[in-house]
Amino acid sequence: MTVNVLFAAKDEAWEKYSQHLPEALKEVGIDAKVSPSFPPEEVDYIVYAPNSSVQDFTPYTRLKAVLNLWAGVEDVVGNQTLKVPLARMVDHGLTRGMIEWVTGHVLRHHLGMDLHIHGQDGKWRAYVPPLAEERPVTILGMGELGTACAQTLAGLGFPVTGWSRSPKQAEGITCLSGPLGLKEALSKAQILVLLLPATAATENTLNEETLAQLPKGAVVLNPGRGALIDDKAMLRALESGQISHATLDAFRNEPLPVTHPYWAHSKVTVTPHIASATRPRTAARSVAENIRRREAGEPMLNLVDRALGY
């Protein structure tokens, strides 16, 4: 029997997925029709971007599951009309892309690259950076992405501390948890990476108090979620020199408004939400595998715990 897969996302996304998604479903042996429009009562699965026009799931009476196209679920998890399982996007491509962004920007700040990229002025600045083994990095958030980034950085020699709400273990990583653990994790971080989910509990994780717990001159990377940072507190910490640089990929409003002070700030680098971009080719495979599992009666992967919010 053919399963009907509604692709509920912006038109740009459909352009990227219209080929990859049917291909990936065919590869796993699912006879599916994928389309951006169906009569609601005929839809079996929704491949979903939270910014799509579908906000009321009530008419989708035979819906089996919603497969989020994004890693972040904060804009759908609270939707009371959604009664079926919701799967986060865990995309091989997204994980690799996040590792590349985080590793690249950690090395950029570690090596002091900006000095050379900006300073092509004939001045030979023979400053030898310390080795990675002398540069402690802390990652807040030890989910799928945080753990993968932590282990890659540890492999390059960085001493890595990973903090999470509940206790975790990861080989080669100093794992801390809870409020006291957070203070200790921050106190060591020459480079801090934010990879927490956006929930009510994580909003403004980086605020005036926690920014002050970092070593003076720390660098902050935020490839996670905009709401993790109290932006006003961050701007004050940049002014005072408490934070020497912030490289930010996620913002409360995106695209970041042209008038936002982050844009013009010499100690801020804005990247346009590319760290956690899903790649259609690999993401389509992830969606197809989950539909195959549901059809075969196997447990689906990466289901969201709606109570926890991630």
Next chain:
Amino acid sequence: MTVNVLFAAKDEAWEKYSQHLPEALKEVGIDAKVSPSFPPEEVDYIVYAPNSSVQDFTPYTRLKAVLNLWAGVEDVVGNQTLKVPLARMVDHGLTRGMIEWVTGHVLRHHLGMDLHIHGQDGKWRAYVPPLAEERPVTILGMGELGTACAQTLAGLGFPVTGWSRSPKQAEGITCLSGPLGLKEALSKAQILVLLLPATAATENTLNEETLAQLPKGAVVLNPGRGALIDDKAMLRALESGQISHATLDAFRNEPLPVTHPYWAHSKVTVTPHIASATRPRTAARSVAENIRRREAGEPMLNLVDRALGY
């Protein structure tokens, strides 16, 4: 018996090593006197920087070995007055530092970071870079450093080709050799890393002909030796767009003269010979271990083949 170790290098280097070197020798159980001056006939070992004032080794009549402080030996290997074994510097810190520089700059170009570092102008450039697995990197030179860098990049997902004069093997790397292998290695390189030693045979490895064998728009990284590149051919290739960017850490004359066209070139990043900087703490351990081996009658490590020149 106390061994006398002459430290023959610039005064700045002595400042860095005067503490680490005696400590490292003591750690391996060698009773040594380390000093920047001795009567030549009392010297057992010379810890040597090729730019030191010692250029005639004839008066050092009881010399057992010369321990180069630099990875590069091209400025000492041809010295006819040197009759004892010469060891290259293979420093854990140097290898780590090289891996960090190469990985950092490969990721910088792969991610298109400069666009964001330079372009803080309020324009949201939502360009998602390809994944590392779609970005072929070629390394010329598969010695200690080239192999280490190749394996780190392969670990991040880059398809890595390594080329060397004579055939080599390295896990996870496509290894090529010889003139035909060079052509093939160049033809695939979206990012090319030069890590060949400076010898008569490698001078101008990157010249008009070989630059043209790269894919249009390739990026060149040179953390190796300045003489590997024909600078005029490189400047022409940058003008024509054949090479989109060159990040160079080694030059024929260092410091790179302020009038050199590389400095002002928007497609060139100059870094001040930091990729292969030895770190005194780790380098001192490497020197001490080799002196311990010679004193114990064990084979020394990293001896230079004077005929090959490296």
